Amino acid sequence: MDITLSEDQTLIARTALSFAKSALKAERIRELETSENGFDAAVWRQMVEMGWAGAVFPAEYGGSDFSLFELALIVAALGQGAVPSPVFSTVVEAGLLLLDAGSPAQRSHWLPRIADGRSIMTTAIVEPGGGLLPEEIRTRVAQTGSSFRVSGTKLFVRDAGVAEVIVCLGRSGENPADLTLVLIPADTVGVRRRRLWAAGGEALWEVIFDEVTVATEAVVGRPGQAWPHVERLLLRGAALKSAELVGIGQAALDLTVEYAKTRVQFGRPIGSFQGVQHHCTEMYRDLTVSRLLAWQAAARLGAGRPADREVAMAKAKTGEAIPALTRTAHQIHGAIAYYRDYPLEIYYHRAIAAAAAYGDAGHHRRGLARLLHEDIARFQGDHRHELPVHYV
Amino acid sequence: MNLDLTPEEAAFRAEVRAFLERELTPDVWRAHRDLSEQGMWTADFTKAFRRKLGAAGYIGMGWPREYGGGGRSRVYQAIFWDEMEYHRAPGLDRSITYVPSALLALGSEEQKKRLLPGVMRGELSWFVGYSEPEAGSDLANLKTRAVEDGDDFIITGQKSFSSEAHMADYGWVAVRTDPAMSKHRGLSLFIVDMKSPGVVITKHPTLAGWTHHAVYFDQVRVPRSMMVGELHEGWKVVMGAIDFERAALASHGLIGFQLDRLLAWCGKERDGAPRRLDDPLVRDELVRLAIEGEGARLMTYWLASLHARGLMPQHETSLAVLVKRETARRFDVAGLDLLGAFGPLRAGSPWAPLDGEVEVEYRDRLYFQFAAGGFDITRNVVAQRGLGLPR
Numbered sequence: 001m002d003i004t005l006s007e008d009q010t011l012i013a014r015t016a017l018s019f020a021k022s023a024l025k026a027e028r029i030r031e032l033e034t035s036e037n038g039f040d041a042a043v044w045r046q047m048v049e050m051g052w053a054g055a056v057f058p059a060e061y062g063g064s065d066f067s068l069f070e071l072a073l074i075v076a077a078l079g080q081g082a083v084p085s086p087v088f089s090t091v092v093e094a095g096l097l098l099l100d101a102g103s104p105a106q107r108s109h110w111l112p113r114i115a116d117g118r119s120i121m122t123t124a125i126v127e128p129g130g131g132l133l134p135e136e137i138r139t140r141v142a143q144t145g146s147s148f149r150v151s152g153t154k155l156f157v158r159d160a161g162v163a164e165v166i167v168c169l170g171r172s173g174e175n176p177a178d179l180t181l182v183l184i185p186a187d188t189v190g191v192r193r194r195r196l197w198a199a200g201g202e203a204l205w206e207v208i209f210d211e212v213t214v215a216t217e218a219v220v221g222r223p224g225q226a227w228p229h230v231e232r233l234l235l236r237g238a239a240l241k242s243a244e245l246v247g248i249g250q251a252a253l254d255l256t257v258e259y260a261k262t263r264v265q266f267g268r269p270i271g272s273f274q275g276v277q278h279h280c281t282e283m284y285r286d287l288t289v290s291r292l293l294a295w296q297a298a299a300r301l302g303a304g305r306p307a308d309r310e311v312a313m314a315k316a317k318t319g320e321a322i323p324a325l326t327r328t329a330h331q332i333h334g335a336i337a338y339y340r341d342y343p344l345e346i347y348y349h350r351a352i353a354a355a356a357a358y359g360d361a362g363h364h365r366r367g368l369a370r371l372l373h374e375d376i377a378r379f380q381g382d383h384r385h386e387l388p389v390h391y392v
Numbered sequence: 393m394n395l396d397l398t399p400e401e402a403a404f405r406a407e408v409r410a411f412l413e414r415e416l417t418p419d420v421w422r423a424h425r426d427l428s429e430q431g432m433w434t435a436d437f438t439k440a441f442r443r444k445l446g447a448a449g450y451i452g453m454g455w456p457r458e459y460g461g462g463g464r465s466r467v468y469q470a471i472f473w474d475e476m477e478y479h480r481a482p483g484l485d486r487s488i489t490y491v492p493s494a495l496l497a498l499g500s501e502e503q504k505k506r507l508l509p510g511v512m513r514g515e516l517s518w519f520v521g522y523s524e525p526e527a528g529s530d531l532a533n534l535k536t537r538a539v540e541d542g543d544d545f546i547i548t549g550q551k552s553f554s555s556e557a558h559m560a561d562y563g564w565v566a567v568r569t570d571p572a573m574s575k576h577r578g579l580s581l582f583i584v585d586m587k588s589p590g591v592v593i594t595k596h597p598t599l600a601g602w603t604h605h606a607v608y609f610d611q612v613r614v615p616r617s618m619m620v621g622e623l624h625e626g627w628k629v630v631m632g633a634i635d636f637e638r639a640a641l642a643s644h645g646l647i648g649f650q651l652d653r654l655l656a657w658c659g660k661e662r663d664g665a666p667r668r669l670d671d672p673l674v675r676d677e678l679v680r681l682a683i684e685g686e687g688a689r690l691m692t693y694w695l696a697s698l699h700a701r702g703l704m705p706q707h708e709t710s711l712a713v714l715v716k717r718e719t720a721r722r723f724d725v726a727g728l729d730l731l732g733a734f735g736p737l738r739a740g741s742p743w744a745p746l747d748g749e750v751e752v753e754y755r756d757r758l759y760f761q762f763a764a765g766g767f768d769i770t771r772n773v774v775a776q777r778g779l780g781l782p783r
Contacts, residue, residue, distance in 0.1 A: 001401060001467050002394045003694040004701055009393060069393060257779050272782040277775035278768065284779060285711060289687035292694055296686075299393050313683045368682065369675040376655055379682065382396070383689065385478045385645075386409065387652045390418045391746075 003292065005073075012066075013073040019050070020081025020247075026343050029082050033201025037162050039084040045117055047085060054115025056091065057099060061111035067302030068236065072243035072294065079247025079354070082346045084201065086120045089158035092236050094121035094167050101181065101221035101229040110165075122163040124154035124207050125230060131155075131169075132234060132359050134177045134227045139209065141170030141180045143223065146216055148182050150209040156357075160186065160193050160205035167220055168209060169230055177227045181220040188212050200346075200353030235308060237358035238315040239301050242294040245318035245354045249287045252322075252329040252347045256280060259333055270332070279328050286321040293317050309371060309381055312364040319361035323351040397471070405471045411448060412479040415441070424482075427739060427752060430602045433482035435559045439517060442483040446514025451488045455496055459504060460512045470643065470696035477645030483514070485556065489640035491518040491564050494633035495583075499620055503583065507562070519557035519586070521565030521607060522630065524550060529769050531566075532575045532627060536609060538567040538582065543616050545569070545582065547590075547609040553763075557593050557605040560586050564633075565609075570624050579626035583618040584609075600756040634765075635709055639699070641764060642712035644692040647685045650723040654678065654730060657746060668730060681726055688719045707778030714770045717760040724754045 005013060023043050024032070032038055047053060056071050057063025071091070078085060095114045098106055098121075113119035130136030139152025150170055160166060165185050172180040184191065190212040196204040221229055257280060260271030270276050297314035300307035326348045330337050337344040355361065372379040397405060424437035431438055445451050454469045455461025462468075476484040492511045495504060510516045527534035536549025547567055557563070563584040570578035584591070590612040596604045621629040658668035658678065668674045691712040698705040727750040728735040739748030761767050775781045 001397050001693055001697065002700065003690065003697040004703075005393060257781065260781055269782050271775075274768070274772060277781050278771040280779055280781060281711075281714075281771040281774040284774065285715060288711060289684075289691065289715060292690035293683075293687055295393065296395055296690060299395055313686050316679075317683050317687065365676060365679045365683075368679040369672065372655075372675055372678060372682075373669065376659065380652065380655070381686070385475075385648050385652060387649075387656055388413070388416070388479060390421065391653055391656050 003295070009070060009073060012070050013077060015050075016052075016074040016077035017080060019046070020077040020083045023081060023083050026341075026346070029084075029346060030340070032084055034197075036195060036203070038159070038201055038203025039086060043083060044085050047087070048115075048117030051115075052087065053091060053095075053117055054111070056096065057111050057115055061099075061107060062115035063111070067299075068239070069295070069298045069302040072240055072298035072302075075240045076243040076247035076250075076294075079244035079350070080251045081247075082251070082343075082350060084203075086122075086159045086162070088237065088240070089122035089163060090114055090120050092240050093123040093158065093233055094163075094165075096236060097123060097167060097181070097229060097233050098220065100232060101226070103220075105217075106183065106220065119164045120159055120162050121165050121167070122157055122159050123233065124157045124160075124166050124168040124209075125233070126156045127152065127154055132363060134179055134230075137169060137171050137179055139168065139170040141168075141172045141182055143172065143216070147213050148180075148216065148218060150182060150184065150212040150214065152209055154207045154209070155204075156196070157193075157205045157207045159203050160207050161195065161203060166191070166207060168207075169226055172224050178224045179226040179230070180223045181226040181229065182214055183218045183220055184209070184212060184214050188214065198353055200350040202353055234358050235301060235311045238364065239294070239297040239307070239311045241354045241357045242290070242297055242311075242314040242318040245322040245351065246287065246291045246294050248347050248351050248354060249283075249290060249318075249322040249325045252326045252344060252351075253280070253283050253287055255337075255344050255347075256283065256329040256332050276332055279332055283325045283328055286325055290314075290318045290321050309368065309378060312367045312371075315359060316361045316364040316368065319355040319364070323355050326351045397467075401467060401471060404468055405475065408450070408472055408475040411450075412475060412481055415444060416479055416481060427601050428603060430555055430604065431482050431485065432480070432602070432752075432756075438482040439559065441481065442488060442514035442517075444514070445483060445488065446512055451514055452492060452508075452512050455492075459496060459508050466696045466699035467693070470692055473640065473643035474645035474648070474692065477643050478649045480646075480649065484640075486520055486564075486640075487511075487516060487518045487556075487560075488514065490633065491520065491562075493639075494564070494629070495620070498629050498632055500617075502617060503620065507583070516562060517556060517560045519554050519560035519563050519605075519607065521551040521554060521563045521584070523553045525552050528553075529766065531630065532579070534566060534568060534579070536565070536567045537571070538569050538580060538614070540569070541613075544613050545580075545616065545619070547582065547584065547612045547614060549609050551607040551609075554593075554605045554607045557586070557607045558595075558603075562586060563591075563607065564620075566626050566630050569626070573624060576627045578624050579630070580623055581620040581626040581629040582614050583620060584612060584614050585618075588612045588614070600758070601752065602756075635706060638709040638713045638765070639695070642692055642695055642709060642716050644685070644688040644716055647688050647716065647719050647723060650720065650727065651678075651682055651685050653746065653749075654681070654723070654727055658730060674730060677726055677730065681723055684719045684722060688716050691715050707774050710765065710770050710773045711778065713765070714767065714774065718767065720757060721760055724750070724757055728754050 051064050054063035055066040098110050125131050142149045163186050167183050190210040192208040194206040198204050260276050263270050293314040297311040300310050424434050426434040453462035453464045457463045524534045538545040538547045565582050565584050569580040590610040592608040594606045598604050661667050695712045731745050734745040737744040
């Protein structure tokens, strides 16, 4: 057991943080929050050049064979620097979905294009009626001869404004899990998009597929067998949003501690007051626990081990604790941070956006409650003890 | 980053588990459990059990081999503490954790040669003489005096809240050697033989049901050779030693036990009532507890990992103790709630659930909130030492 970063991992985290902190000025971050595409193309190009777009892909596709854990370190740094990027849409969602479910032809076509920055891709899973559970999917994917016809409305589609292709999940049969993934070029006739304007500025879209027709080669994985792949996508998303939340929390804590050390009232820095010190320690406590849970989730997923319990715990904790941390941060700052030219508000908004993505805290607690009902041993996890005999 | 035990660590854990299951059978539990003692086991059994721990090589496993230690990494120590707490075994306290570690780090060669072998064999019990009526959170306010007299010092004063003083062979006692010096200076640390003439111990019943003690020193003579560190530099010894105390307190095994006991309780139908686990609100509460428990577990092993890498965590240790103790208290409260109308029934009462353990612990562990650096003092320590906020 060694719950510390290796030298290589420390280097990755440091490099990513120093990039993330200097990549964008605060005014540019705010400008991007209201821009159609949400991220800075030049910054994304720099990230691609550093190898981050293909980091988790195998070398044969132009990647660096990093695990999801290393990507989590990078994502946490991007969260801390408030750097928007298409890393979730293109890598965490579409790229790794193709690696997981795609045909050899799909992988060797698309993954190198992601790794070298030529293509931005995304996935369309969630709908107005939900989408974290298979029975909630209503979008139809009907096979008609040598083509598929796709109809339905998708929400919260990341980076749909610039994505070259959208991998869409739809229902291909009446069984709850009878779902199919198809790869749809974004410029196909019948694809319509509307930008959603969410706190934190992430480029989320409504995408309507209106009788869209694609060839049968567009199917990703086996027809009717999509859900296990989507489940893994959602787990990856939740684990990496937990990591992003840890970065957001660290930024908010750093700003707060710095402010508490330098803001003088009643003739003393406010950080010398016990009331303020206790708040700061609570923030630091929750952040530390959040980070350990997020590390565990990403490390298990990265090692290809069952991680539903660990991911749910990480997202349930970070999804509540980090937004709460940003509220306390504002409380300590007072009015100054209520003004938009003070950087804290960036994190205040991003925390709720990240908390809502890939299942909020309640969703993940519900999953854990289901596990508790069905399989107590798995609920207790790999490190469980054996209760002494007189309790059983 | 390796979140799993190595095969060697896993084998060690299995060995400790087997040891504890063998030693703490239901019969042993019935025979030696004693709610009138602080550790909830009879003093004799605690002492006998400590000797068994010594014989099994579990005391000082992380210490250097030259002092008879096992030279093993702190991860092993964390595993051992974890299992001991989970099984609620007796003897995991200052006598084998805090005092020996402090003695090893801060004691003279003579003190180490004389005392450590007995510690390693589990033969010695200790009490820590820091707190006084006027020196609690403000420890440097202590008034007990030691006056130099040739090669000896003569100690006079009072120590309070003195855990296990009644069964101690030695005291690890902070005293004032120079009242003229400023508050944090002029203190010294002595190892006091508790059989010395002039040591008087009084009893104080606690709300938890066990009896605590205070120690009076009436002109107790202690040789200079039993002074730890330099004369008037006792504050450094106290502060240096407190990190060892906190490290031992951060173990998460207790929380794992609390969760498993609640899960077992909630998973059974009782007297026609439905399983508590079938209530979605109960499941949500258990899920929330389990997440906090997992966080505490990771904190424990994170801390052990930092130690194992030689990174010497300091405020991280205080933070881990805070997380462990707050989480354990959360379990205490939730446990009582989940037992509903039966929760307040005390040990020995008809219908007392789980032998009244949850109610006993709800009372007993109130001390988590104030002892060895209470929650609020710990928050100050972490804010100042960890986050660099001004005093």
